[in-house]
Amino acid sequence: MKDENTMAIVAARNLQLSSPNSDCYVEAAGLAYEPWELGSRSDPLKLAKRRLLLRETLEKSVVEHPWVWPKRTIIFVSDAHADTEAFQESLVASGGVKLHRHRGFTLTAAGRRATFVIGGDCLDKGPSNLALLRSVKALMDCGANVKLLAGNHDVRFLVGLRAMSLPAHCDTEHMFARMSPKVVPLLYEIYQDYLQGSKRALRGVPSLDECKSRLLPAAGWLERFEVSARGRMSDETLQRELTRMRKKIAGLEVSFAEVGMGLREVYATAKLCQKLFLKRGGEFSWFFTKMQLAYRSGSFLFIHAGLDDQAIDIIKREGVKTLNTLYSQQLRHNLFDFYYGSIANTMRTKYRDVDMPLSNTAVTELFRQGIHAVVHGHRNRLDGQRLMLRHGMLHIEGDITMDRNSRVKEGLSGIGIGATIIEPAGRVLGISNDYPAIKEFLPARYLQ
Numbered sequence: 440m441k442d443e444n445t446m447a448i449v450a451a452r453n454l455q456l457s458s459p460n461s462d463c464y465v466e467a468a469g470l471a472y473e474p475w476e477l478g479s480r481s482d483p484l485k486l487a488k489r490r491l492l493l494r495e496t497l498e499k500s501v502v503e504h505p506w507v508w509p510k511r512t513i514i515f516v517s518d519a520h521a522d523t524e525a526f527q528e529s530l531v532a533s534g535g536v537k538l539h540r541h542r543g544f545t546l547t548a549a550g551r552r553a554t555f556v557i558g559g560d561c562l563d564k565g566p567s568n569l570a571l572l573r574s575v576k577a578l579m580d581c582g583a584n585v586k587l588l589a590g591n592h593d594v595r596f597l598v599g600l601r602a603m604s605l606p607a608h609c610d611t612e613h614m615f616a617r618m619s620p621k622v623v624p625l626l627y628e629i630y631q632d633y634l635q636g637s638k639r640a641l642r643g644v645p646s647l648d649e650c651k652s653r654l655l656p657a658a659g660w661l662e663r664f665e666v667s668a669r670g671r672m673s674d675e676t677l678q679r680e681l682t683r684m685r686k687k688i689a690g691l692e693v694s695f696a697e698v699g700m701g702l703r704e705v706y707a708t709a710k711l712c713q714k715l716f717l718k719r720g721g722e723f724s725w726f727f728t729k730m731q732l733a734y735r736s737g738s739f740l741f742i743h744a745g746l747d748d749q750a751i752d753i754i755k756r757e758g759v760k761t762l763n764t765l766y767s768q769q770l771r772h773n774l775f776d777f778y779y780g781s782i783a784n785t786m787r788t789k790y791r792d793v794d795m796p797l798s799n800t801a802v803t804e805l806f807r808q809g810i811h812a813v814v815h816g817h818r819n820r821l822d823g824q825r826l827m828l829r830h831g832m833l834h835i836e837g838d839i840t841m842d843r844n845s846r847v848k849e850g851l852s853g854i855g856i857g858a859t860i861i862e863p864a865g866r867v868l869g870i871s872n873d874y875p876a877i878k879e880f881l882p883a884r885y886l887q
Contacts, residue, residue, distance in 0.1 A: 473876035474884075475869060477826050494885040496828055500738075503806035506865075506882060509736040511584070512549065513861040515837050517558025517743070517816025518590070521565030521625075522842035523574045525854040529841065530555070530578065532870055533858035543577040555583050556734060558816040558837060559590025559743035559786065561726075565842035568625045569632060572723055579729075586734045587726075589766065590743045590816070591786040596622055597727050598774055600713050603653070609663035610775040613656040615709070616687050620694035627698045629715070630708040641703055650706040655688055672779055676793065680779075732766035732785060735759045739861060740810045744817040745788040745834065747795035749781035755804045789818060790829050802832045811882075814859065821849055823871030824859055824878060835859060835880075839871045 477489040500506070514533045519526040527544075530536045535550035561575060562568050579585050595618055602614035634640040644650065656664075661681055668677050695705050715721040734741040740759065753762050762782075769777035777783055781795055788794040816838035825836040840846055841855035857871030869878035 471876055472868075472879040475824075475826055475867070475878035475880035477828065490885070492828060493826075493833075496831060496833060497811070497882050497885045499803075499831070500806045500811040500833075501886065503803065504738075504809040504811075506811055506886075507737040507809060508863050508865050509554070509739065509861055510863055511736070512553040512863060513556055513736055513739070513741075513814075514550075514553050515556045515558055515741065515814055515859040515861070516857075517588075518560040518819065518838040518841055519557075519565070519571055520560055520563055520592070520842035520845065521568040521571045522844075522854060523565075523567060523570040525565075525841040525843070525856060526571060526574055528854065528856045529858050532856050532872075533860060535858075536578070536581070536583070544581040544583070546581055546583055550583060553584070554586060554736065556586045556741050556814075557588060558741065558814075559588040560592045560816060560838075561590065562596055562625055563592045563621050564624075564844050566844075568628055572726060576725065579725075585729075586731065586741070587729045588734060588741060588743050589730045589732050589786055591783070592621070593727075593730065594770075594783070594786060596625065597716070597770065598778055600709065600717055601770070602774060603709060603713065605774070607657065609656070609660055609667050613660060613664065613684055613688070614774060614778070615654050616656065616691050617684065619687050619691040623694050623698060626695075626705065626708045626712070627700060629712060630700060630704060633711055634704070634707060641707055644703050644707045644710075647701065647703055650702045651692075654702060654706060654709070655691065661685065668775075668779075671775070676779070679793070731763045732782065733759050733762050735810065736861075738809055738811040739814055740805075740812070741814045743786045744815055745785065745790060745797070745829070746801075746805070746813060746832075747781055747784050747788060747797050748801040749795065750785050751797075751801040751805050753781075754808055754810070787817070797830045797832070799831045802830055805832065814861070819845065819849070820871075821851060821873060823857060823874030824869035826880060835867065835869075837869075839873060 476486060477493055478485070480486055514535045516526065516529045516533070527538050530544070531538050534547060535553050535555065536544045536546055538544060555578065557575065561571055565571065575587070599615040599618040599622065602611045605611050645653070661684070665677065665681060672680070692702060695702070716723045716727060718724060732742065750762060753765065766782050769782055784795045790797060812833040812835055814835045814837060818836050819838045819840040820836060821840060823839055827834045827836060837859040839855050839857040840849055840851060843854050846853070846855060851873060855873065860868040860870065862868070865881060865883055867880040
């Protein structure tokens with residue numbers, strides 16, 4: 440094992456879900472359970488205040504609707520970001536699978552009783568997008584019950600591919616360019632694997648000027664987009680988008696040139712991606728077909744980033760199923776409203792002022808629907824999972840910084856290994872090789 444925190448990994452790997460002997464094994468391995476609190480435990484006074492606040496929040500939620508735990512154990516792994524080894528080792532650490540280097544996954548007894556929720560952002564950043572996708576498919580093929588959630592990195596790629604086939608319109612003609620530069624490694628990987636060195640790679644591909652016109656918005660786009668979007672986006676959001684797109688449009692050709700791809704190669708690769716990801720029978724067509732926006736089990740809502748008042752209003756009126764239906768419909772028929780509206784906000788919000796608002800009133804409505812906790816990724820953590828209260832709603836943050844490239848930037852060693860586990864018996868566990876204990880959250884302790 441390459442990671443320095445070997446003891447944590449060994450203990451987590453051998454934790455068998457719902458096993459009566461798991462406590463004994465973990466203690467024997469040198470890694471015990473630790474009560475999972477809001478924030479740091481270093482200041483006793485602050486800790487006492489946070490405990491009181493958490494108790495009040497949980498009490499308020501159960502007044503509106505009793506807490507309901509999932510019938511199946513949930514294994515939540517999020518933000519793999521193209522790091523296959525981190526993804527595989529995290530599944531092993533959860534106790535849900537065994538990994539056979541040449542035969543893929545097999546489910547453990549615990550894994551056969553579990554639901555695996557992949558919390559989005561499978562793509563970008565890491566060593567290999569294609570290997571990660573094949574590993575996710577291997578998990579599905581071994582018989583696991585898998586729920587695949589949409590992440591902002593995944594859907595940005597999907598939107599860019601879909602927009603390429605739409606008639607030119609100022610609302611959408613910038614959406615391929617909007618992927619840049621973050622999509623460069625993914626397209627370059629596909630170019631290398633499928634096209635580079637082939638004499639047929641550029642057969643039928645238009646001229647350089649024509650490719651440029653198909654990939655980039657036309658002259659005058661910024662002005663036309665500003666007129667079209669005004670009133671449908673806040674002025675602040677619109678101006679920020681225009682500033683962002685000026686940089687992306689200007690830098691797209693340079694970003695690809697840095698990896699040795701001209702715009703003809705980029706166009707050929709993008710068209711191939713449409714076949715691989717969007718056409719029936721394409722190698723990765725299952726990826727976006729299986730993807731959904733949100734998943735609910737008991738009192739837990741799983742989503743990539745978070746919620747806002749509009750999304751909660753949809754849940755209140757028509758349920759989580761309708762939220763998923765709107766996600767699918769808007770992706771097919773209205774990319775502008777999708778990308779700049781509440782549906783996409785659930786994949787990228789960090790509850791900043793620039794994000795769509797979440798109010799205490801809406802949270803109370805969510806409690807009445809029986810949802811007491813939001814489980815999500817998107818906000819990467821450096822010391823394992825975190826509990827947070829946001830506008831009176833409990834959030835379980837499960838992005839442990841898995842991919843090695845992000846970890847280098849954050850000053851972390853090795854790859855990230857960890858999973859968030861929600862057990863039917865009423866316990867939430869946070870396992871991470873960046874934290875010296877298994878975090879244990881039992882809401883019942885606060886409600887006694």
